[in-house]
Amino acid sequence: MLTSDSRAIGRVVRPADADWDDARGTFNLLVDQRPELIAFPADERAVAAAIAHAQALGLRVAAQATGHNPGPLGSLEGTMIVNTSALAGVAIDADARSVRVGAATKWERVTPRLSALGLAALHGSSPDVGIVGYSLGGGLGWLARKHGLQAGTVTAIELVTAEGHLVRADADHEPELFWALRGGGGNFGVVTAIEFSVVPVRELxxxxxxxxxxxxxxxxxxxxxxxxxxxxxxxxxxxxxxxxxxxxxxxxxxxxxxxxxxxxxxxxxxxxxxxxxxxxxxxxxxxxxxxxPPEALAELAMDPPDPxxxxxxxxxxxxxxxxxxxxxxxxxxxxxxxxxxxxxxxxxxxxxxxxxxxxxxxxxxxxxxxxxxxxxxxxxxxxxxxxxxxxxxxxxxxxxxxxxxxVEEPADASAFFDPATWARLRRVKSLYDPRDVFKGNHHVPPAERP
Ligand SMILES: Cc1cc2nc3c(=O)[nH]c(=O)nc-3n(C[C@H](O)[C@H](O)[C@H](O)COP(=O)(O)OP(=O)(O)OC[C@H]3O[C@@H](n4cnc5c(N)ncnc54)[C@H](O)[C@@H]3O)c2cc1C
Missing domain, CATH: 3.40.462.20 (Vanillyl-alcohol Oxidase; Chain A, domain 3)
Structure with missing residues (x-):
């Protein structure tokens, strides 16, 4: 049952608050994002409370972690940002070559630990990028020609839907949602945790x-x-x-x-x-x-660490x-x-x-x-x-x-997919977010009703 209680969200920052400018800042200082408010939930229940509260206020929801690609969101009028930076947690299973992280996690929290185990993830040029946002968009990194996109390594995603349900999507549960999330971005819910496989690196x-x-x-x-x-x-x-x-x-x-x-x-x-x-x-x-060692790849591109x-x-x-x-x-x-x-x-x-x-x-x-x-x-x-x-x-x-x-500007996302993939993404959006609550950073609208 979806109920709205802003106290259940935890930290919420509003335009009149002293920490507003700090809270709304992103990696690109040229982007002046002005949502209606920003929630910082610390667990799944708080995420559900934030999503419910946004809808009670008639707001849409945009999930954000590090703010490494805020441009495509465009105007955030009528939108609440759910900032996931409090959803911590990293668990590495070296034998299974698998990793589970909370939605706050940046690559820098994981790559050195994997490297010490002779393992590498398919991260990209910057250790400061968030794993969830990177993975939902595809993820093009240093081992890509051998191992493909990071999205292809994802084995499970947990997210809170527009109805406030915590859903686990993997090959056996909610398979259509699982398919859509791996490339369809933040259009289907607020991801709270992600699991993915990593590769052994013997010589680099x-x-x-x-x-x-x-x-x-x-x-x-x-x-x-x-x-x-x-x-x-x-x-x-x-x-x-x-x-x-x-x-x-x-x-x-x-x-x-x-x-x-x-x-x-x-x-x-x-x-x-x-x-x-x-x-x-x-x-x-x-x-x-x-x-x-694999951790050297984190700094190879010499990406800037600061906004x-x-x-x-x-x-x-x-x-x-x-x-x-x-x-x-x-x-x-x-x-x-x-x-x-x-x-x-x-x-x-x-x-x-x-x-x-x-x-x-x-x-x-x-x-x-x-x-x-x-x-x-x-x-x-x-x-x-x-x-x-x-x-x-x-x-x-x-x-x-x-x-x-x-692509760091608002764009027509239909151009990024072939027609069949785009139509399927919109059908999944209709199933899980028919009222278009979630604003991904390249927007997938629900399919039009026949
Ligand atoms: C310096 C720099 C280097 C980069 N290098 C690479 C690279 O080598 N390879 C590559 O593929 N990409 C790279 N990128 C792009 C990066 O992968 C995307 O910008 C990615 O979306 C960043 O995710 P984030 O969470 O860090 O950023 P955010 O701006 O916080 O999030 C971006 C989007 O991801 C989605 N999202 C994030 N968290 C959640 C969540 N919990 N639930 C639902 N949706 C969520 C939302 O749609 C959000 O708008 C780079 C970007 C920068 C700025």
């Missing part, structure tokens, strides 16, 4: 080759020409990074720009070295490759012919507003749907482009957007889709 050779910015074209050409020869055990990303002049950034890169190829190779050092020889022959000015003001661009592309590489290299090297231009090698397991996979089973394309520009002053945004648009235009003829978790 990983690191980065740094080149001067002026050599960007040479590096990007050499990298893109190398890709067809790389086995699935190798996942590599080519980047142009302008490290901001912030004191917390290591002195040797602070305030400087580089073309950088990073990679994780599941195998022996000698084999990894041989595969990367064409890049090393270019003569990098810094080479950090070495046999590493920043930024805007982004993204595309999945099926090929990078030399003309596109030239255009990308020119834009990345010349446009100083572009803090990061990143090309991730896809394919391998990312292109193969696994039996029993969820709504986001694969990603189309060979390359994932992601661009990010810091926006120090609001007035500077137009120039950054123009440079990001130039980046997108350079790959437009080869664009085959988007990875929703890298």
């Amino acid at each position: 050779y990983a690191g980065a080759l740094f080149f001067p910015l002026e050599r960007t074209a040479e590096v990007l050409h050499a990298w893109s020409e190398l890709l067809p020869a790389l086995p699935e055990e190798m996942t590599s990303w080519a980047n142009v990074i302008r490290f901001p002049p912030f004191p917390e950034i290591p002195a040797e890169v602070r305030g400087r720009a580089f073309a950088i190829v990073m990679a994780a190779f599941l195998g022996r050092e000698a084999d990894g070295r041989e595969l990367l020889a064409p890049l090393r022959r270019l003569g990098p000015q810094l080479d950090t490759f070495a046999p590493q 920043l003001p930024y805007t982004t661009a993204h595309a999945l592309v099926d090929a990078l012919p030399p003309t596109a590489v030239d255009a990308l290299a020119r834009i990345a090297a010349e446009r100083e507003t572009l803090t990061l231009v990143q090309l991730r090698h896809l394919g391998g397991a990312l292109a193969r749907p696994a039996p029993g996979a969820g709504a986001r089973a694969t990603l189309p394309g060979e390359i994932c482009l992601f661009g990010l520009g810091l926006v120090a002053e609001p007035d500077a945004k137009a120039a950054v957007v123009a440079d990001l648009d130039a980046l997108s235009a350079a790959v437009a003829p080869h664009r085959v889709g988007d990875y929703p978790s890298f």
Whole structure:
């Protein structure tokens, strides 16, 4: 029975409260999110109380953990945020190679512990990202070409529905909901816990080759020409990074720009070295490759740990012919507003749907482009957007889709799925949230009634 009692929620922060600005802050300082109120439930009953209270007030509910992708939510007028950062808990079963975490958990709480056991999860570039949000969106990380998306490792999800029921979704219980959650995001309820499998890592050779910015074209050409020869055990990303002049950034890169190829190779050092020889022959000015424990992958991409003001661009592309590489290299090297231009090698397991996979089973394309520009002053945004648009235009003829978790603006989510998957997602939404209480960060509406 759904009853509304705000006292049962626990901590609730409202606009007049002293901690309001702190509570509504996100990882992207450019996003000024203004929900009606923010609940911080500490257990499943409190989550149910928050959902009931929102509906009693005529509000929608948006679940949020770390605020790493608040942009797609758009206006939060008429919306309560259910912030899951108090739903703690980590349990690792090394023998079963499985992990269960509460919805508050960031990757940084899990990866070092797994590493000590010779295990790795399919986390992405930042240890600060929330496991639930990452997994519900797909999850594209360092071992992706060998092991696919993180969503494919998820074995069970517990969530509180619009009716206030705590539901466990797995292959045997609520299978349609289980399918939809693995890619359909936060549209079906507030997830309280998630379970997933992890992989053994016996040998890992990983690191980065740094080149001067002026050599960007040479590096990007050499990298893109190398890709067809790389086995699935190798996942590599080519980047142009302008490290901001912030004191917390290591002195040797602070305030400087580089073309950088990073990679994780599941195998022996000698084999990894041989595969990367064409890049090393270019003569990098810094080479950090070495046999590493899996936890080294958490910092390999050098993602920023603290919130920043930024805007982004993204595309999945099926090929990078030399003309596109030239255009990308020119834009990345010349446009100083572009803090990061990143090309991730896809394919391998990312292109193969696994039996029993969820709504986001694969990603189309060979390359994932992601661009990010810091926006120090609001007035500077137009120039950054123009440079990001130039980046997108350079790959437009080869664009085959988007990875929703890298789309950081409100968007029509139907474009992210094939028609059959989209229709199925909307049917599941109708079954579990027919009144559209939950606002995921790419919205799936209920199916229209016939
Ligand atoms: C610096 C940085 C690095 C990143 N690197 C990668 C990467 O390498 N690979 C990759 O795939 N992605 C990456 N991402 C994208 C990231 O996976 C998504 O932004 C993800 O949604 C973040 O989840 P979160 O919980 O941390 O963020 P939040 O903004 O808190 O949540 C994002 C969305 O997830 C859903 N959600 C979160 N928690 C719950 C819950 N308990 N119940 C229901 N829904 C919930 C909601 O729809 C919410 O709007 C990165 C993002 C950033 C900012």
